[in-house]
Amino acid sequence: MKLNFSKSLERVHLLLMLMSVLGVFAFLLFSNTLEFQDTVFTRLFPKPPSQAASSSETVRELTNQLLQTAKELKDKPDKKQEVEVKLVGIAQQRKAAMLAATTDDPNLFLQNALSKKIRDRLPKAVAQFVEEEVSVRGEPSVIIGDDFEHGRSETTYGLGAYTVYFTRENTSAFFTENRIELSGFALDSILVADPNRIKNLPQQVLARQTGSTERKVAVQLINFTDNTSRLDREGNPITVDNVREKLFSTVASATPSANTYYLENSMDKVAFTGTVFDWQQIDTTSASCTLADIFNWAKLANEKNNVNQRDYDHMVYVFPQIPSCNQFANAQGDYITPRGTTPRVWLYGSNIPFTYIHELGHNLGFAHAGLIQCSSKAIEWSGTTIPCPKDYEGDLFDIMGYRSKDIIGGFFPHMNAPHKDKAGWINVRSIKRNVDFVDLIPIESPSSGTHALSIPIGQSPRIIDYYFVEYRQPIGFDNHVRVR
Ligand SMILES: [Zn+2]
Numbered sequence: 001m002k003l004n005f006s007k008s009l010e011r012v013h014l015l016l017m018l019m020s021v022l023g024v025f026a027f028l029l030f031s032n033t034l035e036f037q038d039t040v041f042t043r044l045f046p047k048p049p050s051q052a053a054s055s056s057e058t059v060r061e062l063t064n065q066l067l068q069t070a071k072e073l074k075d076k077p078d079k080k081q082e083v084e085v086k087l088v089g090i091a092q093q094r095k096a097a098m099l100a101a102t103t104d105d106p107n108l109f110l111q112n113a114l115s116k117k118i119r120d121r122l123p124k125a126v127a128q129f130v131e132e133e134v135s136v137r138g139e140p141s142v143i144i145g146d147d148f149e150h151g152r153s154e155t156t157y158g159l160g161a162y163t164v165y166f167t168r169e170n171t172s173a174f175f176t177e178n179r180i181e182l183s184g185f186a187l188d189s190i191l192v193a194d195p196n197r198i199k200n201l202p203q204q205v206l207a208r209q210t211g212s213t214e215r216k217v218a219v220q221l222i223n224f225t226d227n228t229s230r231l232d233r234e235g236n237p238i239t240v241d242n243v244r245e246k247l248f249s250t251v252a253s254a255t256p257s258a259n260t261y262y263l264e265n266s267m268d269k270v271a272f273t274g275t276v277f278d279w280q281q282i283d284t285t286s287a288s289c290t291l292a293d294i295f296n297w298a299k300l301a302n303e304k305n306n307v308n309q310r311d312y313d314h315m316v317y318v319f320p321q322i323p324s325c326n327q328f329a330n331a332q333g334d335y336i337t338p339r340g341t342t343p344r345v346w347l348y349g350s351n352i353p354f355t356y357i358h359e360l361g362h363n364l365g366f367a368h369a370g371l372i373q374c375s376s377k378a379i380e381w382s383g384t385t386i387p388c389p390k391d392y393e394g395d396l397f398d399i400m401g402y403r404s405k406d407i408i409g410g411f412f413p414h415m416n417a418p419h420k421d422k423a424g425w426i427n428v429r430s431i432k433r434n435v436d437f438v439d440l441i442p443i444e445s446p447s448s449g450t451h452a453l454s455i456p457i458g459q460s461p462r463i464i465d466y467y468f469v470e471y472r473q474p475i476g477f478d479n480h481v482r483v484r
Pocket residue numbers: 144145146153358362368
């Protein structure tokens with residue numbers, strides 16, 4: 001395809017108009033990176049805050065009540081028992097409000113957190129409901145939750161067994177190859193902390209070094225003492241053989257395996273192989289599904305099957321549907337290269353090629369692919385916003401969007417240009433200005449040539465992000481492009 005650029009076309013939105021005239025796209029696809037706090041993505045699309053269950057007055061009021069009542073312990077030694085009972089009641093109420101604040105308003109949580117000195121003076125029966133100042137060392141992890149049914153996703157930070165909520169948006173220090181130490185306040189399995197307090201430890205996290213294209217996966221089929229099902233969400237049996245086929249099949253067909261999909265997408269740079277371990281029951285229940293729980297299930301499964309993470313590039317845990325898990329799947333993002341422990345995937349009753357491909361995509365460092373729909377209007381970045389409807393996971397033309405799976409018969413689109421560029425699978429030409437003609441070859445084509453253009457938004461040295469132009473053809477797994 002030949003794109004014609006007039007020399008006067010310096011403004012990106014005009015270029016994008018041209019694209020739509022050419023029938024390339026009438027919408028813009030975007031890909032957010034996980035360090036999204038610093039990218040145009042979040043500035044454009046701040047997700048609405050969750051419904052605040054913790055009003056700041058409630059938290060402050062209960063904290064004051066707790067401190068005032070604690071004083072009575074000293075002032076009224078004769079009523080010690082009575083005061084203590086009252087204190088426990090307040091501490092329990094306050095704990096509920098503080099737990100709500102961890103997600104709604106982590107700053108409110110930290111502002112009201114009680115220091116070690118104060119906590120230590122409280123009776124044990126009371127202190128157990130009060131947050132604790134801690135310093136946690138461990139390997140940072142980022143977990144993505146996918147709820148394909150409701151089109152919702154969420155990103156969670158993990159450190160050790162803690163789910164971490166940060167008080168500031170810039171969490172880039174969390175994305176490191178090192179083990180870290182983080183000080184903050186812990187309540188149950190939640191840690192609230194200021195990302196400025198992240199300290200890198202000298203010890204690097206050891207990852208399996210993969211030199212070849214082949215990525216080795218350990219797949220474990222796992223159920224629980226209270227949930228012994230071996231079926232998927234549709235009631236079909238999950239077996240070693242059908243899992244192996246969906247992940248590792250080398251046979252080219254209209255329905256891909258993770259292996260054939262990635263081989264084609266990566267131009268033979270990524271292949272999947274590995275072992276599927278048959279059903280095992282781990283000695284715990286599936287009653288709750290926190291980060292600490294899913295990490296524990298992974299640990300118990302590894303012990304049961306005698307699997308050492310260091311021998312694999314990916315760990316995939318396949319469970320039956322678990323009512324306490326709101327997601328179809330969780331996946332660990334592997335956002336820094338080379339990075340961290342072996343990335344993991346947890347699947348809750350989902351045993352279809354789409355889910356394997358999508359979740360392994362998170363492991364490989366791909367975030368969700370979204371959609372901005374401006375219909376006949378030009379897509380214009382005004383410096384603060386693009387005033388068109390946005391859909392966070394709505395990119396039809398990327399397996400890292402959600403929509404392709406809903407198309408009848410399934411659709412396994414190639415990944416979009418930003419993703420393929422990030423992975424180093426395609427040739428991208430950077431366009432600054434004054435270009436007349438550029439020849440693009442289809443993004444699916446393994447031949448040499450330019451697969452995509454990248455156009456900076458903003459001017460050096462303040463480039464905010466990039467627009468990409470790509471050219472799709474009904475080739476291989478993109479065969480459906482024609483009918484869409
Ligand atoms: Zn996802």
